[in-house]
Amino acid sequence: MVTTHPWSPVEAATAGGPDDDKFHEECGVFGVWQSVDAAALTALGLHALQHRGQEAAGIVSLDEAGIFHAHKGLGLVGENFGNAKVMAGLPGRASIGHNRYATTGETALRNVQPLYADFEFGGFAVAHNGNLTNAHQLRRALVRRGCLFQSTTDSEVFVHLVAISLYSTVVDRLIDAIKQVQGAYSLVALHNGALIGARDPLGVRPLVLGRLGAETGRAAGGGVLTSETCALDIVGAEFVRDVEPGEIVVVDDQGVRSIKPFGRQPSRFCIFEYIYFARPDSVVEGTPVYETRKRIGAELARESGVAADVIVPVPDSGVPAAMGYATESGIPFELGIIRNHYVGRTFIEPTDQIRHLGVKLKHSANRAMIEGKRVILVDDSIVRGTTSKKIVEMVRAAGASEVHMRISSPPTTHSCYYGIDTPERGKLMAAQHDTAEMARIIGVDSLAFISLDGLYRALGKPARDPLKPAYCDACFTGDYAIPLTDQQDNNERQLSLLHAVS
Ligand code: SF4
Incomplete structure (x- = not known):
């Protein structure tokens, strides 16, 4: 359900809230x-x-x-x-x-x-x-x-x-x-x-x-x-x-x-339901979500393994993928970041300064699990990148010797028009930067996303069939299966306005 201006993705009403940097x-x-x-x-x-x-x-x-x-x-x-x-x-x-x-x-x-x-x-x-x-x-x-x-x-x-x-x-x-x-x-x-x-x-x-x-x-x-x-x-x-x-x-x-x-x-079906939206104890389209997320993590480990001492999930949504990554890689899994579940939504005001603090209110580094170690952080997605950057700073401040980040979705390069609240495309980090630039901005030693084919493999498909994809994956590919009629109308209206003033 969308309110007002239904032709464009819209900003979260809770901008600055605890999950501001998520779809x-x-x-x-x-x-x-x-x-x-x-x-x-x-x-x-x-x-x-x-x-x-x-x-x-x-x-x-x-x-x-x-x-x-x-x-x-x-x-x-x-x-x-x-x-x-x-x-x-x-x-x-x-x-x-x-x-x-x-x-x-x-x-x-x-x-x-x-x-x-x-x-x-x-x-x-x-x-x-x-x-x-x-x-x-x-x-x-x-x-x-x-x-x-x-x-x-x-x-x-x-x-x-x-x-x-x-x-x-x-x-x-x-x-x-x-x-x-x-x-x-x-x-x-x-x-x-x-x-x-x-x-x-x-x-x-x-x-x-x-x-x-x-x-x-x-x-x-x-x-x-x-x-x-x-x-x-x-x-x-x-x-x-x-x-x-x-x-x-x-x-x-x-x-x-x-x-x-x-x-x-x-x-x-929306592939992001498997990655992040659905509750882990749900069974979606015949597939248990928790198991699927672990398989995605394992596939991610096979695709982009790196030497490290500890796998740390970004809680809570990165946990099952991190478990799969740890099992596949043989690197120990530890809760190196602790989430405070009692952060009131209204406690955080949507200003840049408080947004910065908001990450610390929600997540704390578990220093004993991180200090002096090469850490692989596993998260489900990078949207704006603001939260990822703060988490990496926090893990480094807790004494990690290296910080690598692995993401259990492909880069989110496009907005969703199908019922998911997303920032406009210009604010999606992966739409503006390649992976190497993102790694530099976030401040990690390495950054890797699961490939689209890897994601499909984790879901039991051989690979993504570009002519007949089994899922909606438009936020990764821009392949919008349902016409964006209002969006096109709006684009045409803006074009005619431009012509009118030029
Ligand atoms: S674009 Fe498709 S896959 Fe991405 S969040 Fe929207 S419905 Fe899900």
């Missing part, structure tokens, strides 16, 4: 059908998906009388739904929820999902993870037709497209809407008759189907839809399967129905 997943979604604890399970599911969005959370529930109830708030799931009174206001056997990562400075309540509207057929709520690449164009057309937008999120486009569709059933209206949007998205929707889930035709963003079993003390057959399997585990639901690219699943009292309006298309 950010933008949202997590969760939905449940037929459970007495629907809203409570949704809150738990959103809690498990907290890593996918920390700025706001919302739940919409549907009660037995067909009445919808909603609660949304800025902040973490626990801050919004850890209150019995709030939960008592969300009755019913079905609900959907959403975690939001704000992508602009506007973290307004009106942009918090799920979005809800009353139609002639009844209530309809929707929450989505991802980014529509033609949202701006659709929005302009809808506004010209008289649609009044209440928020600046591209998710609202779905609501208006459903509203104006001439089809009679909710599912057909949603299919009609989905056929008009371009982009990478997973959505959950709720109406009086069903919980609905949908994935974009290339399956870039994740969505899984689960089932609540009788052993959990709840009605057997209750359905769950969620961004990641870790949210199934927390509610005691069993994993059924990934929702397929382009598939719409309808979960109702009759069971689960599958609709495939786009036919079969090759999947282009």
Whole structure:
């Protein structure tokens, strides 16, 4: 989900925050059908998906009388739904929820999902993870037709497209809407008759189907839809399967129905989910994330080994890759950097000076593991390079005799337009400098990234097939599989403005 100017990647609202120098997943979604604890399970599911969005959370529930109830708030799931009174206001056997990562400075309540509207057929709520690449164009057309937008999120486009569709059933209206949007998205929707889930035709963003079993003390057959399997585990639901690219699943009292309006298309799942976004205990597209990250680390060690005394992960996301690197290289693994998990997000102000301090607040060097040693730091990515530079300074200050850095992703040379918050291209270090220059700027003795083919090998593919890549890897290659319609519109508009003034 993106707010305002959806044609361009946007700056993190938390610039200067603890994870300022990372790509950010933008949202997590969760939905449940037929459970007495629907809203409570949704809150738990959103809690498990907290890593996918920390700025706001919302739940919409549907009660037995067909009445919808909603609660949304800025902040973490626990801050919004850890209150019995709030939960008592969300009755019913079905609900959907959403975690939001704000992508602009506007973290307004009106942009918090799920979005809800009353139609002639009844209530309809929707929450989505991802980014529509033609949202701006659709929005302009809808506004010209008289649609009044209440928020600046591209998710609202779905609501208006459903509203104006001439089809009679909710599912057909949603299919009609989905056929008009371009982009990478997973959505959950709720109406009086069903919980609905949908994935974009290339399956870039994740969505899984689960089932609540009788052993959990709840009605057997209750359905769950969620961004990641870790949210199934927390509610005691069993994993059924990934929702397929382009598939719409309808979960109702009759069971689960599958609709495939786009036919079969090759999947282009986001490869960065394996590297960084997904929780390590999730199983993504049939592959355990933790194991995959270790395999990526092992491949990295084979590709770019260097003599050293100790492998040190940059916590927390570099840990599994560093373990794989250590096992493959035979060099001991040590926690040479300790992360302070209690750094409050609001504690760090977005100024350059405090940003500098922020790295030290979050990470400390474990001197006893580093002093006098040749250190290989393993991290998952370099985005702006600001954090990497500070960490290297810190490790050197703790007495390391050499500092090498190994990165478990290829250089991130391009921005993401598919639902991941990234800096604009000019601020991506790898877009501006080659590896040798980056090593000099960061201050390491050597720097190496896993190759694109190495990454594909770690994922069980022989190599990247340039004609038919198995994944979306556009932030490493610039190969954008979904048209960037709004971006092109914007470029053309800027060009015509330039011509007008010249
Ligand atoms: S561009 Fe990168 S981060 Fe964005 S969806 Fe593709 S692989 Fe994922």
